[in-house]
Amino acid sequence: MSQLAGKVAIITGAGSGMAKASSILFAREGASVVAADLNEEAVKETVATIVAAGGKAIAVKSDISDEESVKALVETTVTTYGKIDILFCIAGFPEAARPITEIPLSEGQKIFNINVLGTWLCCKYAYPELKKTGNGVILTIGSGAALRPRGGTALYSASKGAIVTMTRALANEFAPEVRVNCIMPGGTDTPMMKQFIPGFNDEIKAKVAASYPLQKFVQPEDIANMGLFLAADTGSKMTGAEYMVDSGLSIARGKE
Numbered sequence: 027m028s029q030l031a032g033k034v035a036i037i038t039g040a041g042s043g044m045a046k047a048s049s050i051l052f053a054r055e056g057a058s059v060v061a062a063d064l065n066e067e068a069v070k071e072t073v074a075t076i077v078a079a080g081g082k083a084i085a086v087k088s089d090i091s092d093e094e095s096v097k098a099l100v101e102t103t104v105t106t107y108g109k110i111d112i113l114f115c116i117a118g119f120p121e122a123a124r125p126i127t128e129i130p131l132s133e134g135q136k137i138f139n140i141n142v143l144g145t146w147l148c149c150k151y152a153y154p155e156l157k158k159t160g161n162g163v164i165l166t167i168g169s170g171a172a173l174r175p176r177g178g179t180a181l182y183s184a185s186k187g188a189i190v191t192m193t194r195a196l197a198n199e200f201a202p203e204v205r206v207n208c209i210m211p212g213g214t215d216t217p218m219m220k221q222f223i224p225g226f227n228d229e230i231k232a233k234v235a236a237s238y239p240l241q242k243f244v245q246p247e248d249i250a251n252m253g254l255f256l257a258a259d260t261g262s263k264m265t266g267a268e269y270m271v272d273s274g275l276s277i278a279r280g281k282e
């Protein structure tokens with residue numbers, strides 16, 4: 027049975043990686059998907075894939091760090107589909123590990139504007155609509171980096187730590203009508219890996235994967251599956267928590 031039949035889901039970052047996989051899965055499970063991304067061409071491709079498979083979706087060009095753009099995203103969703111049941115905040119901005127002395131303040135401001143304030147803006151403007159349904163769902167994306175930060179990524183790691191804390195605070199504020207949970211990916215096989223690790227290739231991927239207890243690289247579909255579990259009735263008693271999908275990275279000390 028379709029687990030999201032009749033639901034309307036906004037998914038940010040839907041032009042690529044985890045959010046693209048989640049958009050495709052959520053649509054396959056019966057949701058009407060509002061696929062949002064800064065990259066208009068990419069998000070149109072995601073929607074074309076969904077529609078070609080018989081699903082329902084629209085593409086919206088959106089910058090989650092821009093308040094007017096987020097307001098417009100919420101308005102377009104309500105105008106098109108009449109409500110919002112699910113907000114999956116996936117869009118984010120990475121940081122290549124390097125010494126703090128080489129990192130300009132402007133990079134930190136961009137990371138926090140997108141990862142922290144962008145997620146917060148989406149929650150702020152979608153919340154009144156999610157509340158109306160009496161059974162709304164917000165999913166955020168943290169990172170293994172929030173718990174075990176690598177040197178040289180203080181800003182990105184801290185931005186993901188902020189998302190964890192924000193998730194818990196919003197879960198308190200929005201209960202009982204809206205559940206709020208955070209998915210914590212480990213290294214995941216998406217285009218973003220090249221930005222985290224310049225020169226990332228299959229050889230490096232195999233080496234990194236071998237250091238994880240499960241010896242497998244996380245795939246974007248793994249994150250989509252966890253998102254589906256939390257968004258559907260299967261997650262109906264879950265709020266205010268983090269869920270690792272990381273091939274065991276969080277317990278890997280000594281194996282790296």
Ligand SMILES: NC(=O)c1ccc[n+]([C@@H]2O[C@H](COP(=O)([O-])OP(=O)(O)OC[C@H]3O[C@@H](n4cnc5c(N)ncnc54)[C@H](O)[C@@H]3O)[C@@H](O)[C@H]2O)c1
Pocket residue numbers: 038039040041042043044045062063064065068088089090091116117118119120140144167168169170210211212213214215216217218219
């Ligand atoms: N890939 C990993 O190893 C990994 C690990 C942990 C957490 N994460 C987090 O997972 C999330 C998804 O990353 P991914 O790996 O799928 O990356 P990705 O690069 O494949 O996709 C990110 C998407 O976000 C979009 N985006 C960026 N800034 C935006 C903005 N301001 N407004 C709207 N869209 C914007 C990009 O255009 C892109 O399509 C991010 O929050 C990332 O920080 C990634």
